[in-house]
Amino acid sequence: MRMSVTGVVMALTVTLSSAAVSASSPNPAVSTVKGAVPLTSVVPQPVSIRTANGVAFDLKQSDAIYATRNSSDAKDAANFLAGLLRVPTGYPLKVRDVPAGAKPRGIVLSLGGKNAVTKKEGYRLDISRNTITIEADDRSGLFNGVATLRQLLPVKVERKQQMPGPWRVQGGTIDDAPRYAYRGAMIDVGRHFLPKPDVEKYIDTVARYKVNYVRLHLTDDQGWRIEIKSWPELTKVGAESGAGGEGGGFYTQEDYKEIVRYAQARGVTIIPEINGPDHTHAALASYPELTCDGKPIEPYLGYPKSDEGVLCLDNPTTYEFMDDVIGEVAALSPSPYFAVGGDETFGRTKEQLDTYFAKIAKTVEKHGKKPMGWMEAAGSLPAKDSLTEFWVPGINEDQIIASAKAGSKVIMAPAMYTYLDQKYTETYPEYPVGQTWAGPTSVEGSYDWDPEGQLEGLPASAVGGVESTIFTETVFGINQMENLAFPRLLSVAEVGWAKASSHDWKKFEPRLAAQGPRLREARVNYYLTPEIDWPLGS
Known part of the structure; x- marks a missing residue:
């Protein structure tokens, strides 16, 4: 009984x-x-x-x-x-x-x-x-x-x-509720242009997984992708090029505003990025007066960083140019942040970078925004209210930590986990696109990391979020971009949202698998990785 x-x-x-x-x-x-x-x-x-x-x-x-x-x-x-x-x-x-x-x-x-x-x-x-x-x-x-x-x-x-x-x-x-306030996705449209409908499709897909910032990498050595009315040659000359001689194009200011509105309607904020002081070949090819010697240079069609694509930091025209560009783009952008690049500044002294970024930060602040830069800019950008992005170990780490302790937030995007342009594997023939310098990166690899364990000495409270990035030197169009980004972007989204105690690949894998039929119905060209036990309809 x-x-x-x-x-x-x-x-x-x-x-x-x-x-x-x-x-x-x-x-x-x-x-x-x-x-x-x-x-x-x-x-x-x-x-x-x-x-x-x-x-x-x-x-x-x-x-x-x-x-x-x-x-x-x-x-x-x-x-x-x-x-x-x-x-x-x-x-x-x-x-x-x-x-x-x-x-x-x-x-x-x-x-x-x-x-x-x-x-x-x-x-x-x-x-x-x-x-x-x-x-x-x-x-x-x-x-x-x-x-x-x-x-x-x-x-x-x-x-x-x-x-x-x-x-x-x-x-x-x-x-x-989210673990981090910043959960981003970066799209490089500088190396190869991505038409507005494709950008909007990508935004719609990432918004499903609570990504709240999409950073548009609008300029690079290979191309300039945003109309600047006060500097019209940027799109007449600089937008015609692309890596390998393909992928030219640009957004009119009205195009860009439509992208911003489309994202806002899905709870996503667009952050514009204008590169400097390096990765600026397309701008210099458009306006020789931005170079130190005033001599014209040809558009750059290569894949790696251009040795010629460096702004002349002693040229007053450089700062007039950046003021005009930042002002026009900031006026179109409701984002609180404005990304100013700063990566791979090889050959610049600390004093040069401090001077350049101090001026650029004041320009960004003058136009009502807060500066965001890659990890090389840490310590040169003012710590208060700025964001710096960590992308690879061993660069400027002491400055990142010092800046973070002074108030800067660090966005974690370690290339070996979050750079979605890296191949899934080197062995499969379906991967003629993508790179391997930080990979290959499996789906499980894109999930199996902790943002607060990437940089020893960085306070956990300084980690402001995560970002999945996709550079397009070897990515041609939305189909290839989606195939590289999905499903790995979902891993990074989970890392940025879910609390650390829930992190478990064996529990994540079936939830990720359940997204396969949804991505298929949405016509997203995701990769059917054999790591996942995909259900019928995937």
Whole structure:
């Protein structure tokens, strides 16, 4: 009799506890409702998951998407979600206003009020039979919640055509917030130009995984990719070239503004990057007066860094030029940061770099932005409010640590883990593109690292985030770019979002595998690596 009572109590306890899952628990990707995606399949790993057994929300044609009244941020997130859902469902899904805290039938995006979310960019996603509620205290939190909901809807939500229902979501609650404030992706359009629709497609894909910054590497030795009205030869001459003589082109200022708006509509901020004082051959070929001797140079079509692509630091025209360029691009960019390059400054003295970056930082600040530079610029950029990016061990490390202790934040992008232009493997014939100087890098390799363990002596509190980068010397077009970036970018996204205690490849691999059918439906040309046990439909 005692054993029977104990068994009943245990059964009731399990039923009533709603199958709670935390980041440190096993990852059984099981839904308790037929046709629903398990809450435990999300990438990046949420902080806390509680599945409600037997509960599901079914989206109906009569449903609406509700946004907190008088909140443009909530309405922006609601409009994005409605736009995502209308085509595959065929439902009208009108966007309506409600008071903060209201929970009518449908999907509710609630900003502020008495929400339980207090961490920046955090959100609570609550799914009941009648209502899906995303609560957050800031715009980013709402978009992060929408990104999670997008993964919990059926895979067919990614179709660009109407599909039959049901549109079911497993019941439960997810409480979530990021480990780091900066979770970036860099696209090099300088070596080879990437047309605006392809940039937007890449942005849409990374936004699914809570990447919140996309840095556009707009200029390099091989090409200048942004219209500057006060220096028109930059796009008449400098934009015509590309690595190997291919991949020319540029964005008009209107193109660039459209990219910025497209990203903002998905909760992503575009950071512009104008290189200097090296990697500037395309600018010098356009304007010989930027060189030290005033002599014209031919456009550069090579693959490595150009020896001639160095700004003359004693030339006053250099700083007039940078002021005009930074001013025009900053005016188009709502980003708080402006990237000024600074990598591979071989042959420059510390005094030269200090002088150059002091002037450039003042220019950036004059135009309302905070400077961001590669690790070689650490110590030369002012520490307060600046970002420096770590990309390889052994360069300027003492200056990085000193700058970080003085207030600079360090973005971790170690090439051996996060440079997505590195090949997956040297042995497969399908990789004529990509490089191996820091690789090859497997998917597991792109996951198996800790941002706070890359530089001895760097305070953990100085790590501001992570960034996955893709340089395009040997990458030609969006198909090759996607194949190199995905699925490894998902690894870096998880490293930047999920708390360290949840880091476990064996638990990450099945969640990553579940993204295969979604990427396929979205027509993303990802690599079907044999490391992953991909499900049917991948």
